[in-house]
Amino acid sequence: MPEQLTGAQALIRSLEYEGVEVVFGMPGGAILKAYDPIIESPIRHVLARHEQGAGHMASGYAHATGRVGVAMVTSGPAATNLLTALQDAYMDSVPMVAITGQVATTSIGNDAFQEAHTWGMSMPATKHNSLITSAEEIPDAIREAFHLASTGRKGPVLVDVPKNILTDTMTWHRPGQIKLPGYKPAVKGHPRQVKAAADLIEQSERPVLYIGGGVGAAGGGDELRQFAEMINVPMVTTLMARGIFPDSHPLNLGMPGMHGNYTATIAMQRSDLLITIGARFDDRITGDLKSFATGAKVIHVDVDPAEISKNRFADVPIVGDAKAVLEQLITEIGSRGAQPNRDAWLATLSDWQATYPLAYEQDPDGPIQQQYVIEELHRITGGDATIVAGVGQHQMWASQFWGFEEPRRWINSGGLGTMGYAIPAAVGAKVGTPDEIVFAFDGDGCFQMTGTELITASVENIPIKVAVLNNASLGMVKQWQTLFYDGRLSQTELSPTVPDFAMFAEACGAVGLRADRPDQVAAVLEEALAINDRPVVIDFACDPEAMVFPMVPAGGSNDDIALSREDFMSREDLT
Amino acid sequence: MKHVIAVLVENKPGVLARVSTMFARRGFNIHSLTVGPTEDPSLSRMTVVVDGPEMEQIVKQLYKLVHTVKVMEFEPGTAIEREIMLVRVNASPKLRGEILDAARVCEAKAVDVGVTTITFEVTGPPDRLADFLQLMSAYGVTSLAKSGRIALARDQKTAKSQTKSA
Numbered sequence: 001m002p003e004q005l006t007g008a009q010a011l012i013r014s015l016e017y018e019g020v021e022v023v024f025g026m027p028g029g030a031i032l033k034a035y036d037p038i039i040e041s042p043i044r045h046v047l048a049r050h051e052q053g054a055g056h057m058a059s060g061y062a063h064a065t066g067r068v069g070v071a072m073v074t075s076g077p078a079a080t081n082l083l084t085a086l087q088d089a090y091m092d093s094v095p096m097v098a099i100t101g102q103v104a105t106t107s108i109g110n111d112a113f114q115e116a117h118t119w120g121m122s123m124p125a126t127k128h129n130s131l132i133t134s135a136e137e138i139p140d141a142i143r144e145a146f147h148l149a150s151t152g153r154k155g156p157v158l159v160d161v162p163k164n165i166l167t168d169t170m171t172w173h174r175p176g177q178i179k180l181p182g183y184k185p186a187v188k189g190h191p192r193q194v195k196a197a198a199d200l201i202e203q204s205e206r207p208v209l210y211i212g213g214g215v216g217a218a219g220g221g222d223e224l225r226q227f228a229e230m231i232n233v234p235m236v237t238t239l240m241a242r243g244i245f246p247d248s249h250p251l252n253l254g255m256p257g258m259h260g261n262y263t264a265t266i267a268m269q270r271s272d273l274l275i276t277i278g279a280r281f282d283d284r285i286t287g288d289l290k291s292f293a294t295g296a297k298v299i300h301v302d303v304d305p306a307e308i309s310k311n312r313f314a315d316v317p318i319v320g321d322a323k324a325v326l327e328q329l330i331t332e333i334g335s336r337g338a339q340p341n342r343d344a345w346l347a348t349l350s351d352w353q354a355t356y357p358l359a360y361e362q363d364p365d366g367p368i369q370q371q372y373v374i375e376e377l378h379r380i381t382g383g384d385a386t387i388v389a390g391v392g393q394h395q396m397w398a399s400q401f402w403g404f405e406e407p408r409r410w411i412n413s414g415g416l417g418t419m420g421y422a423i424p425a426a427v428g429a430k431v432g433t434p435d436e437i438v439f440a441f442d443g444d445g446c447f448q449m450t451g452t453e454l455i456t457a458s459v460e461n462i463p464i465k466v467a468v469l470n471n472a473s474l475g476m477v478k479q480w481q482t483l484f485y486d487g488r489l490s491q492t493e494l495s496p497t498v499p500d501f502a503m504f505a506e507a508c509g510a511v512g513l514r515a516d517r518p519d520q521v522a523a524v525l526e527e528a529l530a531i532n533d534r535p536v537v538i539d540f541a542c543d544p545e546a547m548v549f550p551m552v553p554a555g556g557s558n559d560d561i562a563l564s565r566e567d568f569m570s571r572e573d574l575t
Numbered sequence: 576m577k578h579v580i581a582v583l584v585e586n587k588p589g590v591l592a593r594v595s596t597m598f599a600r601r602g603f604n605i606h607s608l609t610v611g612p613t614e615d616p617s618l619s620r621m622t623v624v625v626d627g628p629e630m631e632q633i634v635k636q637l638y639k640l641v642h643t644v645k646v647m648e649f650e651p652g653t654a655i656e657r658e659i660m661l662v663r664v665n666a667s668p669k670l671r672g673e674i675l676d677a678a679r680v681c682e683a684k685a686v687d688v689g690v691t692t693i694t695f696e697v698t699g700p701p702d703r704l705a706d707f708l709q710l711m712s713a714y715g716v717t718s719l720a721k722s723g724r725i726a727l728a729r730d731q732k733t734a735k736s737q738t739k740s741a
Binding site (some may be wrong): 119120123124127128131133148180181182183304305306308309310 | 584585588589592593596597600631632635636638639640641642643644645
């Protein structure tokens with residue numbers, strides 16, 4: 001006899017059917033019914049303290065595991081709180097499914113209690129969304145949501161479920177075949193374009209592989225390595241691509257762009273061919289587009305056709321999955337003769353690396369430099385940690401100074417630049433990879449946005465570690481005011497004493513530690529690493545004057561890269 | 576420059592909102608948009624007239640919507656394009672004859688006659704509507720309602736011969 005389930009039971013069973021192991025969320029009126037079958041379900045539920053936190057947890061989980069992260073919240077304010085996390089995941093192509101409660105179908109449009117037009121508001125912030133109109137639809141709608149979130153260009157998908165539909169009964173059935181006649185993501189690149197790309201590569205004297213997060217999303221790290229070594233071409237890895245290719249590899253030049261290192265940024269400028277894979281010519285990479293890499297032809301591989309020639313014309317467009325296209329390129333290049341000798345180009349880049357390294361100075365008697373904390377943790381852990389960051393100076397330093405060797409071990413908010421991302425994302429990452437050290441570098445400004453998720457971490461036994469690189473300011477904005485507004489600081493100085501981050505951590509059930517001097521850094525990091533039964537927060541009293549360099553002023557040409565504060569100030573064209 | 580695109584979308588609730596939201600989100604300018612059923616009940620056809628030099632992004636962004644099945648951009652002269660217009664014109668008794676003569680030439684149909692006005696229905700290619708409107712502006716247009724454009728690609732075999740008569 002066919003099994004009769006409530007919509008709520010069908011929803012939870014559908015999630016189980018997708019292999020979901022954890023849901024991050026918070027109950028409330030409209031979604032209440034769905035929280036009852038969770039009690040018996042093998043799915044773990046992590047109770048966030050704010051719905052934005054639940055969303056970022058799902059995102060952190062997805063980053064760390066490569067699986068679809070799931071967030072479930074109620075209607076109205078819960079759904080609007082979740083929107084930031086959805087837009088964040090959309091910009092960074094993070095596979096996520098969000099389930100939101102909705103008022104009963106008979107109340108929709110009547111300004112009922114906790115009603116918001118979730119479907120309409122989330123439409124431009126998701127890859128796709130849907131409003132369930134009968135309990136029978138649930139299995140297919142959930143299947144479709146997971147399919148869309150995890151294929152093609154990945155992204156968040158929202159399913160809005162009215163309250164009465166969770167109560168209605170339905171006849172349980174496994175989801176059927178997905179019917180999406182207009183959705184056919186490309187996998188393999190067009191063979192003619194692959195040949196055209198190989199032709200350009202053969203003719204190029206100064207090629208650069210421009211690698212973005214799409215290669216990681218496709219799981220194409222091994223193919224990338226094989227391809228890069230085969231053609232012996234240097235590579236830049238964007239903020240979203242850190243770790244996809246080992247930083248220790250001699251072909252990896254590191255991060256280019258606004259706060260990229262000199263060699264990576266200028267290699268693109270001087271290149272005659274950008275072999276672009278899974279990157280999107282973001283303004284933080286290109287600076288002023290008109291003066292960006294003016295001598296370069298462009299090969300652009302992307303699974304999303306809309307990215308190709310959106311910002312920069314592609315001489316050879318290839319629509320396809322990064323891993324699949326890399327395999328095609330490897331085969332094509334393998335069938336041809338030797339690559340041209342590019343020793344001169346590689347030697348030039350090595351010279352630049354030696355002449356313009358990333359640099360900072362840690363005065364043993366001065367304040368703690370943020371970069372020093374990052375490098376010390378790398379030294380002590382041997383780099384064996386998953387690093388999570390918020391948004392701002394600390395994020396840029398983490399990307400610059402942490403040597404990334406493996407994919408899925410660098411988690412940050414790239415496209416949207418969501419302050420407060422680090423702590424909830426670290427919680428999600430730790431849930432997904434409990435055996436890894438998950439260490440968040442956070443700013444004091446970021447921490448104050450979402451620090452309450454430490455409560456979630458403590459209560460749910462998710463022992464993350466957080467290093468607050470505390471410069472008592474909204475550091476990146478302060479840096480801009482210092483450089484571009486004549487040092488007129490407006491609303492960017494935070495209190496150096498309030499909150500007391502260590503006490504705050506203790507109040508949240510975590511261990512609170514503190515370091516005021518450089519000579520305390522290593523010891524306090526060791527202490528934090530030895531604690532594995534609770535979350536740990538370390539408040540590092542850092543240099544409030546430190547600035548991130550190199551820097552290309554917003555909208556400026558990458559040719560005008562400034563290497564240091566002194567370099568910047570000496571340049572009349574920039575100041 | 577105006578471009579005409581046909582978009583076949585899944586006939587699902589909210590699909591018009593998805594398309595119009597995408598246009599707003601990406602800063603594309605819609606001149607007109609019509610939507611209606613097709614020979615296949617599972618599909619709706621939208622005809623969108625957009626302003627702008629750059630069509631490639633618009634077409635790609637339309638395709639990116641999950642419910643978009645097919646997008647066709649019509650090169651000038653390759654489609655049958657139609658609009659419908661209702662236009663109310665001042666027509667004092669002594670000018671009526673003259674106005675009706677002009678309407679006949681433009682294949683405009685008088686659909687309502689009042690004491691001092693005549694309302695015409697004009698159906699046809701966009702040029703014909705524009706011509707008639709210009710002609711009537713001399714008498715004074717008091718009200719105007721215009722549909723968006725609908726378009727179908729010409730049958731390939733006869734495309735050339737029909738281009739001129741449109």
